[in-house]
Amino acid sequence: MLDVYRYRWLAQVFVKISGTLAGNEVTFEDTSIYLQFQNYELVPRTSYHCAGNLKLVMASSQSRRKSFPSISFKMKKDVLKLFFDPSYTWLLGLLLCNVEIFINLFVINKVKYTEVDWLAYMQEVGGFLNGTCDYMQLKGDTGPLVYPAGFVYIYSLLYYATNNGQNIRLAQYIFFIFYLINHLLVVRIYHKTKLCPPYVLLFLTCTSYRVHSLFVLRLFNDPIAMLILYIAINLFIDRQWYLGSLVYSIAVSVKMNILLFAPGLLLLYLVGNGIKKTIINLSICASLQVVFAIPFLRINPLGYVIRSFDLGRQFFHQWTVNWRFLSEDLFADRRFHFVLLFSHITILFLFAAFKWKRSFSDLCDVINVKKMWGKGQADISSNQIVLILFTSNFIGICFSRSLHYQFYIWYYHTLPYLLWSTPYQAPVRLLLFGVIELCWNTFPSTNLSSSSLHLCHTLLLLGLWKRKEVVRAQKIE
Structure with missing residues (x-):
């Protein structure tokens, strides 16, 4: 019984x-x-x-x-x-998170760590922790400190956590945690937008050897900056504009490449919030930079600005991924740099005026004080927020003076979303993604790999141009 x-x-x-x-x-x-x-x-x-x-x-x-x-x-x-159903993106992302655990543990324990910049990072923040607040005096074996104050504070914490930077294995496990958090943040963005089929996450996991390397074998600051940025984008999706601006500014303080998202973010501020709230958001971003920089501004303000936001920094031709086919003289020519900057600004303007908005006059309306002071022009959907931010960053990457191997993380996780925002068929999208991945995994870069990378970037940019304008007056998703 x-x-x-x-x-x-x-x-x-x-x-x-x-x-x-x-x-x-x-x-x-x-x-x-x-x-x-x-x-x-x-x-x-x-x-x-x-x-x-x-x-x-x-x-x-x-x-x-x-x-x-x-x-x-x-x-x-x-x-x-x-x-194939975008509503299952979160579930597949969680399953792949378990796969990522095994992949990262395998890489940490079976692939030899290679020293690139970690020791230099520790030397730079070690000087700060020993009392040096003059940015012109902070340097490591690879050269002077060229990152803003947020970098110093974050790597100071890592300095203490890893026994003055000597416990490399512990640092790798910390970056392993960073990788998993970054993965979940990206999955949430794709889940919220529901543009891409979930299977694209498989490609992000299975084809990302270099991305795994950047996190757990190289310990660069680029992944940390992007992780913080993805936190900010998730907050923007949730319409937490003020908090998102604060977190975005933290990301900028880790590495300056985050400013590539700024043109698109400014338009989103104006369209979604109006001029008054845009000023508040910009004030939040600027104030945090000042607060972080106070210890250094008190000693040598000019030195801090020159070193941490050095827009004229010269790159070495031997490390470039995107301009290998150019001669060294042309690569270093200031006139070439000006052409790239002019092209960058021009393409941004064209996208803002005719793709992100309906026309130039419509773009001008976003700064009309009478119309836009107290409220935004339109309710912005999650897809509009993500597409404008990702496209703004991608345009900057297309016209960068140089791309080094660690810079791949700047747009790797945005590529599937951008590809699925084009009118191309799935096989073409996957082909472009595969060729881009192949170009970034070619070391050292060659004339062919650099040319192929530019070709893929051009095709992707043209595909984004063919898309209809994305900011319309509509209800929030």
């Missing part, structure tokens, strides 16, 4: 799970179990009460044969949804 009251919950859970997997509706009434299938109905032969024995009602062999094809078809349908 079995006490049904004692085991009733187990029977209910078993039937509920079985029914759900089979695509059936399962209900309970007292201690009787009713199974109602989608295609036919099984009427319970007996009601089993507490005083009786626990019995399992088995369907006839014919009914079982009819249920198996239904279960198989339903499971196949669910598997297809997992990879």
